[in-house]
Amino acid sequence: MNKILIRIKKSELEMISMDHIEMQRDDIGAKLGMWIFIFTEILLFGGLFLVYAVMRHRYSADFHQASLQLNSFIGALNTVVLLISSMTVAMSISAVQKKDKRMATILLCITLLCAVIFLVDKYFEWGHKISILLYPGTELMQSLKHGYILFFSLYFFMTGLHMLHLIIGAIVLLVALVKVRMGLINEDHYVLLENGGLYWHLVDLIWIFLFPLLYLVT
Amino acid sequence: MDPEVKHLTEYSIYGKVLIGLLVLTTFTILVPWVNLTAYTALIALLLASTKAGIVMTYFMHLKVEYSLLKILVIVVLLIYATVILLTFSDYIFR
Numbered sequence: 001m002n003k004i005l006i007r008i009k010k011s012e013l014e015m016i017s018m019d020h021i022e023m024q025r026d027d028i029g030a031k032l033g034m035w036i037f038i039f040t041e042i043l044l045f046g047g048l049f050l051v052y053a054v055m056r057h058r059y060s061a062d063f064h065q066a067s068l069q070l071n072s073f074i075g076a077l078n079t080v081v082l083l084i085s086s087m088t089v090a091m092s093i094s095a096v097q098k099k100d101k102r103m104a105t106i107l108l109c110i111t112l113l114c115a116v117i118f119l120v121d122k123y124f125e126w127g128h129k130i131s132i133l134l135y136p137g138t139e140l141m142q143s144l145k146h147g148y149i150l151f152f153s154l155y156f157f158m159t160g161l162h163m164l165h166l167i168i169g170a171i172v173l174l175v176a177l178v179k180v181r182m183g184l185i186n187e188d189h190y191v192l193l194e195n196g197g198l199y200w201h202l203v204d205l206i207w208i209f210l211f212p213l214l215y216l217v218t
Numbered sequence: 219m220d221p222e223v224k225h226l227t228e229y230s231i232y233g234k235v236l237i238g239l240l241v242l243t244t245f246t247i248l249v250p251w252v253n254l255t256a257y258t259a260l261i262a263l264l265l266a267s268t269k270a271g272i273v274m275t276y277f278m279h280l281k282v283e284y285s286l287l288k289i290l291v292i293v294v295l296l297i298y299a300t301v302i303l304l305t306f307s308d309y310i311f312r
Binding site: 056086204 | 222224226228232246259263269277278290294301309310
């Protein structure tokens with residue numbers, strides 16, 4: 001049991017305090033990196049939209065019939081909710097820049113509340129379909145026409161993948177909210193909030209296309 | 219534009235953008251009821267693209283970002299559009 005005692009002079013301690021250490025930061029690189037990641041996500045969902053476009057062209061009548069099973073009202077409500085959340089997260093960045101911690105907190109809380117509302121709506125939508133055994137893999141699904149099976153497979157996969165992105169985005173924004181409260185995100189350091197906001201806008205963008213394509217098929 | 223310069227967008231701008239987006243969303247919902255023609259899908263896609271453009275310009279701050287970023291976004295969207303166009307036209311002409 002050897003204890004090593006180190007005596008540090010107060011002046012030396014001041015010298016090695018955090019004020020004098022340059023933490024490497026690259027806000028421009030961080031944001032550019034986020035944008036490049038967003039490009040890959042666009043291509044990911046883009047590929048799914050391409051599959052949807054081709055199948056819809058091939059089975060247009062079936063897709064129209066199948067989409068009547070979806071609740072357009074909930075779809076529209078989700079669209080509005082996500083648009084509002086995009087606005088509030090953009091506003092929260094302005095709030096941080098204005099050193100208004102309270103407003104930034106309120107705006108981020110509203111954003112997260114919108115995420116929860118979206119998830120609750122999805123729970124009702126998917127819950128209803130699952131309760132009537134209308135999901136990929138059931139005997140009911142396999143007995144339907146090919147166009148129907150394709151529509152519902154695409155519906156569950158695309159909205160499911162979107163929901164996963166939404167949950168990830170919400171977690172990132174929750175971390176950002178905690179850091180705003182702790183003062184780690186402030187008017188000088190807010191690139192994490194900006195990047196979280198960018199990811200959230202991506203989630204919104206994907207839904208802006210998903211809604212008319214899945215719910216408003218004629 | 220200098221990447222280092224910080225831009226602060228006022229709350230009211232975001233509010234106006236949201237109102238514009240909600241108006242376009244209303245159109246998107248009304249279009250299938252009004253026009254039962256084959257162009258409905260095209261109009262829906264154009265409306266969605268407009269909304270996406272507005273979200274990217276104002277919410278994602280592309281309007282105030284440096285030129286390289288704006289060019290990158292446009293190039294990637296063009297690549298994506300080309301992939302869709304070529305694959306889709308190949309498929310429908312089989």
